[in-house]
Amino acid sequence: GRQETVSALPHLGSFQSMRSEFPLIGIFGGTFDPIHYGHLRVAEEIAETISLRELRFVPAGVPRLRCAPAASLQHRAAIVRIAIRGNSRFVLDEREVRRHGVSYSVESLRELRREMRERAILCFVIGADAFMKLAEWHSWRELFGLCHFIIVARPGYALASNLPQELEEECAQRWVSSADSLKYTSSGLVFIAPTTLLDISATTIRAHIAAGKSVRYLMPDEALDYIAANHLYSGEG
Numbered sequence: 001g002r003q004e005t006v007s008a009l010p011h012l013g014s015f016q017s018m019r020s021e022f023p024l025i026g027i028f029g030g031t032f033d034p035i036h037y038g039h040l041r042v043a044e045e046i047a048e049t050i051s052l053r054e055l056r057f058v059p060a061g062v063p064r065l066r067c068a069p070a071a072s073l074q075h076r077a078a079i080v081r082i083a084i085r086g087n088s089r090f091v092l093d094e095r096e097v098r099r100h101g102v103s104y105s106v107e108s109l110r111e112l113r114r115e116m117r118e119r120a121i122l123c124f125v126i127g128a129d130a131f132m133k134l135a136e137w138h139s140w141r142e143l144f145g146l147c148h149f150i151i152v153a154r155p156g157y158a159l160a161s162n163l164p165q166e167l168e169e170e171c172a173q174r175w176v177s178s179a180d181s182l183k184y185t186s187s188g189l190v191f192i193a194p195t196t197l198l199d200i201s202a203t204t205i206r207a208h209i210a211a212g213k214s215v216r217y218l219m220p221d222e223a224l225d226y227i228a229a230n231h232l233y234s235g236e237g
């Protein structure tokens with residue numbers, strides 16, 4: 001089992017002396033091509049479990065490590081906006097839309113840290129499939145100095161038991177088993193959030209739409225209306 005190792009982190013604990021509680025802000029990055037109930041439900045459960053003040057969805061521009069998204073960043077961001085409407089804790093963060101070009105999460109997190117003037121604790125929400133590949137990301141080790149990681153399980157991806165060695169070593173002293181630990185340190189912890197397993201992927205949604213099949217109940221109706229109105233994913237638009 002994982003051990004509670006907060007106290008074993010010498011370079012952390014910058015908030016520990018203050019004992020004050022800074023708000024936790026969730027950051028959920030992704031291509032969101034398109035956003036679906038897998039993302040939305042997990043986001044809702046995490047917001048509740050770790051008492052997030054807000055959760056920011058950050059649609060990525062051109063990801064460096066995967067093929068180009070099917071829909072433009074503007075469309076993907078518009079679908080996120082529609083999908084999160086009515087949830088007062090969910091926010092669309094368009095910084096990667098404005099930045100253009102290749103998206104690096106580390107840049108967004110650096111910016112967010114600056115904007116929050118250290119008065120918030122950033123929690124980066126990431127699926128187990130994506131976390132497994134973290135060591136391929138640009139400046140990945142720096143991320144541990146900027147945010148905590150909130151890992152969500154995903155059907156078909158066994159986590160942690162078989163992390164790549166580099167990542168396993170980096171995380172060795174960082175695992176925490178209680179969401180409460182996240183409040184007392186500014187960054188650098190890794191928490192596996194208990195969430196409902198939903199086997200929904202954007203890939204399946206795109207394939208269904210292209211094949212003229214229904215994707216109803218896999219994502220919000222209003223978001224589907226937007227996709228239909230703009231002929232996205234149909235192979236025509």
Ligand code: ATP
Binds near residue numbers: 033039130204
């Ligand atoms: P694609 O099928 O195009 O690869 P996706 O459905 O995996 O897309 P992304 O936008 O790539 O969606 O995912 C953004 C983040 O959300 C990633 O960290 C990913 O692991 C996570 N995620 C996506 N779908 C789920 C799901 N059903 N359950 C839990 N996490 C998910």
